[in-house]
Amino acid sequence: xxxxxxxxxxxxxxxxxxxxxxxxxxxxxxxxxxxxxxxxxxxxxxxxxxxxxxxxxxxxxxxxxxxxxxxxxxxxxxxxxxxxxxxxxxxxxxxxxxxxxxxxxxxxxxxxxxxxxxxxxxxxxxxxxxxxxxxxxxxxxxxxxxxxxx
Amino acid sequence: xxxxxxxxxxxxxxxxxxxxxxxxxxxxxxxxxxxxxxxxxxxxxxxxxxxxxxxxxxxxxxxxxxxxxxxxxxxxxxxxxxxxxxxxxxxxxxxxxxxxxxxxxxxxxxxxxxxxxxxxxxxxxxxxxxxxxxxxxxxxxxxxxxxxxxxxxxxxxxxxxxxxxxxxxxxxxxxxxxxxxxxxxxxxxxxxxxxxxxxxxxxxxxxxxxxxxxxxxxxxxxxxxxxxxxxxxxxxxxxxxxxxxxxxxxxxxxxxxxxxxxxxxxxxxxxxxxxxxxxxxxxxxxxxxxxxxxxxxxxxxxxxxxxxxxxxxxxxxxxxxxxxxxxxxxxxxxxxxxxxxxxxxxxxxxxxxxxxxxxxxxxxxxxxxxxxxxxxxxxxxxxxxxxxxxxxxxxxxxxxxxxxxxxxxxxxxxxxxxxxxxxxxxxxxxxxxxxxxxxxxxxxxxxxxxxxxxxxxxxxxxxxxxxxxxxxxxxxxxxxxxxxxxxxxxxxxxxxxxxxxxxxxxxxxxxxxxxxxxxxxxxxxxxxxxxxxxxxxxxxxxxxxxxxxxxxxxxxxxxxxxxxxxxxxxxxxxxxxxxxxxxxxxxxxxxxxxxxxxxxxxxxxxxxxxxxxxxxxxxxxxxxxxxxxxxxxxxxxxxxxxxxxxxxxxxxxxxxxxxxxxxxxxxxxxxxxxxxxxxxxxxxxxxxxxxxxxxxxxxxxxxxxxxxxxxxxxxxxxxxxxxxxxxxxxxxxxxxxxxxxxxxxxxxxxxxxxxxxxxxxxxxxxxxxxxxxxxxxxxxxxxxxxxxxxxxxxxxxxxxxxxxxxxxxxxxxxxxxxxxxxxxxxxxxxxxxxxxxxxxxxx
Ligand code: SF4
Ligand code: SF4
Ligand code: SF4
Ligand code: FES
Ligand code: FES
Numbered sequence: 001x002x003x004x005x006x007x008x009x010x011x012x013x014x015x016x017x018x019x020x021x022x023x024x025x026x027x028x029x030x031x032x033x034x035x036x037x038x039x040x041x042x043x044x045x046x047x048x049x050x051x052x053x054x055x056x057x058x059x060x061x062x063x064x065x066x067x068x069x070x071x072x073x074x075x076x077x078x079x080x081x082x083x084x085x086x087x088x089x090x091x092x093x094x095x096x097x098x099x100x101x102x103x104x105x106x107x108x109x110x111x112x113x114x115x116x117x118x119x120x121x122x123x124x125x126x127x128x129x130x131x132x133x134x135x136x137x138x139x140x141x142x143x144x145x146x147x148x149x150x
Numbered sequence: 151x152x153x154x155x156x157x158x159x160x161x162x163x164x165x166x167x168x169x170x171x172x173x174x175x176x177x178x179x180x181x182x183x184x185x186x187x188x189x190x191x192x193x194x195x196x197x198x199x200x201x202x203x204x205x206x207x208x209x210x211x212x213x214x215x216x217x218x219x220x221x222x223x224x225x226x227x228x229x230x231x232x233x234x235x236x237x238x239x240x241x242x243x244x245x246x247x248x249x250x251x252x253x254x255x256x257x258x259x260x261x262x263x264x265x266x267x268x269x270x271x272x273x274x275x276x277x278x279x280x281x282x283x284x285x286x287x288x289x290x291x292x293x294x295x296x297x298x299x300x301x302x303x304x305x306x307x308x309x310x311x312x313x314x315x316x317x318x319x320x321x322x323x324x325x326x327x328x329x330x331x332x333x334x335x336x337x338x339x340x341x342x343x344x345x346x347x348x349x350x351x352x353x354x355x356x357x358x359x360x361x362x363x364x365x366x367x368x369x370x371x372x373x374x375x376x377x378x379x380x381x382x383x384x385x386x387x388x389x390x391x392x393x394x395x396x397x398x399x400x401x402x403x404x405x406x407x408x409x410x411x412x413x414x415x416x417x418x419x420x421x422x423x424x425x426x427x428x429x430x431x432x433x434x435x436x437x438x439x440x441x442x443x444x445x446x447x448x449x450x451x452x453x454x455x456x457x458x459x460x461x462x463x464x465x466x467x468x469x470x471x472x473x474x475x476x477x478x479x480x481x482x483x484x485x486x487x488x489x490x491x492x493x494x495x496x497x498x499x500x501x502x503x504x505x506x507x508x509x510x511x512x513x514x515x516x517x518x519x520x521x522x523x524x525x526x527x528x529x530x531x532x533x534x535x536x537x538x539x540x541x542x543x544x545x546x547x548x549x550x551x552x553x554x555x556x557x558x559x560x561x562x563x564x565x566x567x568x569x570x571x572x573x574x575x576x577x578x579x580x581x582x583x584x585x586x587x588x589x590x591x592x593x594x595x596x597x598x599x600x601x602x603x604x605x606x607x608x609x610x611x612x613x614x615x616x617x618x619x620x621x622x623x624x625x626x627x628x629x630x631x632x633x634x635x636x637x638x639x640x641x642x643x644x645x646x647x648x649x650x651x652x653x654x655x656x657x658x659x660x661x662x663x664x665x666x667x668x669x670x671x672x673x674x675x676x677x678x679x680x681x682x683x684x685x686x687x688x689x690x691x692x693x694x695x696x697x698x699x700x701x702x703x704x705x706x707x708x709x710x711x712x713x714x715x716x717x718x719x720x721x722x723x724x725x726x727x728x729x730x731x732x733x734x735x736x737x738x739x740x741x742x743x744x745x746x747x748x749x750x751x752x753x754x755x756x757x758x759x760x761x762x763x764x765x766x767x768x769x770x771x772x773x774x775x776x777x778x779x780x781x782x783x784x785x786x787x788x789x790x791x792x793x794x795x796x797x798x799x800x801x802x803x804x805x806x807x808x809x810x811x812x813x814x815x816x817x818x819x820x821x822x823x824x825x826x827x828x829x830x831x832x833x834x835x836x837x838x839x840x841x842x843x844x845x846x847x848x849x850x851x852x853x854x855x856x857x858x859x860x861x862x863x864x865x866x867x868x869x870x871x872x873x874x875x876x877x878x879x880x881x882x883x884x885x886x887x888x889x890x891x892x893x894x895x896x897x898x899x900x901x902x903x904x905x906x907x908x909x910x911x912x913x914x915x916x917x918x919x920x921x922x923x924x925x926x927x928x929x930x931x932x933x934x935x936x937x938x939x940x941x942x943x944x945x946x947x948x949x950x951x952x953x954x955x956x957x958x959x960x961x962x963x964x965x966x967x968x969x970x971x972x973x974x975x976x977x978x979x980x981x982x983x984x985x986x987x988x989x990x991x992x993x
Contacts, residue, residue: 036360036361039360047594047595048344049343049344049345049347049368049369049594050359050360050368051344051345051346051347051358051359051360051363051368051369052338052344052347053360054347054349054359054360054361055347055348055349055360056347058349058350058351059348059349059350059351061351065361
């Protein structure tokens with residue numbers, strides 16, 4: 001991630017404080033997460049402190065600060081999914097991969113997140129693996145999918 | 151009811167008041183002595199409206215507005231203590247308590263605890279009170295008590311976070327934090343240091359720097375401003391824990407640098423337990439730096455403070471009475487010829503001490519052999535620097551300047567109050583230009599950072615002086631004709647333009663270049679730029695009373711009033727003595743040339759760079775000599791908090807030093823010790839009864855100063871420019887790199903010293919912040935040389951070899967190295983070409 005990549009991103013902005021969120025979004029789009037390096041560059045560009053930027057960014061659950069794993073697993077814990085046993089699915093992932101919510105496996109292959117409603121409650125409980133939503137998921141089914149990917 | 155345009159009428163709790171328009175309900179209540187409980191509001195900070203403790207009822211408003219954020223309106227009918235409000239406040243407070251380890255606030259043992267511990271705030275989730283900082287200023291507790299909360303009906307949800315103790319000077323227990331945001335606002339709005347921010351959200355919300363960084367890593371200045379405003383025990387001073395409330399306060403002048411901040415010393419019994427900024431509008435405006443806020447207390451209270459005089463014979467130290475010590479000193483000094491004597495006195499001493507010391511040397515020793523360490527510190531730039539002091543402007547000039555040029559200034563730890571003023575200036579749109587060879591905190595706010603390589607700064611400043619001199623030629627063309635580096639020249643030309651067109655520009659001078667061999671030409675160039683652009687100059691001397699040491703005449707060349715002997719100044723008639731037999735000029739620099747003295751008298755000075763060569767050495771200080779040399783007679787002096795006196799700061803402001811506590815044991819003020827020795831030697835004119843009587847004599851003797859009987863704090867620049875000091879010209883040395891010596895090393899003096907000692911000798915926390923004896927190196931260079939962080943590095947030049955631990959600094963220019971050393975005068979020339987290698991461990 002050279003300085004140039006950042007400069008490309010920054011070139012679209014004037015450098016006002018108000019640009020912060022937009023810049024962070026662009027960075028996350030580009031790199032998948034907000035690295036310490038990115039915070040540092042943004043701080044220099046906007047003349048804010050790294051602490052202020054982290055403070056703002058960490059308020060939004062949208063931003064992540066660790067490099068994502070290759071396969072993203074998002075278990076829905078919204079009301080409908082929760083009622084339909086979303087928690088069991090989350091536990092199953094934890095057991096299987098040995099990581100808890102918000103973590104990435106040591107080999108960086110799996111990335112485990114929870115979400116609050118994917119907008120398809122009728123299909124609850126749902127798990128989103130990469131871009132695909134798996135409906136009416138059950139622990140056994142989920143384990144099978146994960147095994148296939150391992 | 152309304153009186154006129156600027157006041158409006160409100161009713162608070164059935165009483166009517168006329169209040170100023172535009173203030174908040176809370177302010178209106180406070181002005182009229184109506185108590186509204188608050189937690190997040192603070193007089194120095196913007197309203198936050200976060201804790202909701204201050205809710206009030208306002209007739210006609212549907213919900214309950216927070217008093218701290220709601221402005222008063224004409225005819226408002228406000229109720230502050232209805233039953234409903236009190237119940238709601240109690241609920242809110244209990245909610246706070248359920249999340250924060252504050253069950254102590256409702257503990258059964260509260261009454262007893264309070265009696266013995268001053269405050270009952272502590273984490274009683276554990277049985278001990280080890281979390282309670284016991285400083286008697288828990289606003290959370292006060293509010294709980296006033297509301298009468300005695301139980302928590304909500305489930306307890308404590309966060310169980312680790313107490314953060316890794317940083318120096320203060321600890322943080324975020325289990326006690328109520329997220330009032332005072333510290334965040336203090337750090338962001340007032341200090342503009344932006345170290346603290348709210349992070350995460352919901353239940354995870356916390357206050358702190360980015361990621362899990364420590365404050366040190368996050369750029370904190372350790373000004374302690376956040377600690378002062380925290381209403382709970384979350385932020386607390388390490389050394390003040392368990393001290394309780396102070397009995398009284400004493401306002402005095404900080405003695406750690408030439409800014410001269412006004413501080414409130416907190417006194418309990420006969421002990422300084424802390425220091426806080428005084429509410430002073432002239433200098434520090436309620437701010438302090440880490441030295442004034444935290445270092446003084448520890449320095450004054452060190453267990454190793456000298457308490458009684460002692461004599462050293464061979465290997466044995468024997469405590470002796472003052473009587474014996476004074477006789478011994480008088481004996482040795484009486485039998486010492488004027489030419490065999492020398493005195494070094496610290497420019498940290500008060501004017502009164504400096505005056506008596508130079509009078510002592512001239513009258514009692516019949517000599518002019520007195521000097522201060524400023525001679526070494528400023529080296530060949532001594533005249534040029536004092537010349538800048540004649541041009542000094544008050545700090546308030548920063549408020550008006552449209553452009554501020556900072557030369558060699560770093561305000562993170564030293565002089566951070568100036569840093570705050572600079573950031574304020576930058577916020578209101580002033581342009582900040584900084585010239586500094588190394589990483590420094592102004593880089594964050596500077597519009598332009600010029601980073602000259604060692605050896606280039608003179609050229610750079612001289613080009614700026616030339617470019618600002620003549621407005622007729624366009625600068626671009628001139629610059630191009632002078633050098634080849636086009637980019638650089640563009641920069642210089644535009645900076646010169648900026649400076650020339652600036653309104654009320656100010657040049658701040660820090661310490662970075664002062665130990666360079668070329669410091670004189672650097673400082674001269676600054677003076678010329680200042681003249682060209684009609685800028686005010688504000689030199690920020692490292693020594694708090696450098697100005698005073700000059701006007702008191704504590705140098706061989708100068709007499710009281712700062713008058714030069716070379717220009718015909720005579721000893722004051724009032725002294726009634728013949729001029730000294732030995733009329734020559736003497737500089738302490740000759741001590742390092744192994745000049746042998748019969749008696750050397752060190753008052754608050756320690757020549758770390760060489761072993762003093764004297765038959766008899768008198769060492770007068772607040773701490774014992776730390777093994778650098780052999781002292782024969784050690785005399786305990788009183789420290790800054792234990793004496794009355796005055797200092798003159800960099801602006802030329804004479805400010806009072808006030809005694810807050812008694813000195814430990816038998817320690818005496820420097821001037822008293824000198825007077826007693828002089829009297830023992832049978833001399834008259836040393837029967838001063840107080841500092842006032844000394845000031846009276848100073849006023850008579852140095853009429854040109856005319857301000858010593860009544861101290862007004864008026865800033866008066868140092869009188870007259872010109873050559874004050876006799877300076878041995880530096881022989882030109884070749885400081886270019888070569889194949890054998892491929893790096894250029896620059897050395898700075900350890901700036902954070904007091905009475906000769908680096909603060910880190912006696913103040914634990916400053917070891918981490920105010921580093922000395924560390925080799926700063928660019929990571930690339932380090933990699934090439936196979937050096938990792940913390941490795942011991944052997945630095946070799948033609949002149950010396952020294953081993954220093956490495957610190958990798960990204961901003962250090964490749965091919966250059968830097969170190970701050972207490973024995974800095976030893977390393978000549980400066981800068982100096984060196985080579986480096988990792989020290990291999992043997993055995
Ligand atoms: S000590 Fe000063 S700089 Fe550091 S966090 Fe507190 S207010 Fe900010
Ligand atoms: S640390 Fe203190 S000042 Fe800062 S938010 Fe917490 S309670 Fe308030
Ligand atoms: S800036 Fe100087 S005078 Fe002010 S508190 Fe710090 S050391 Fe003391
Ligand atoms: S609750 Fe899971 S998709 Fe809506
Ligand atoms: S004091 Fe008003 S909301 Fe905290």
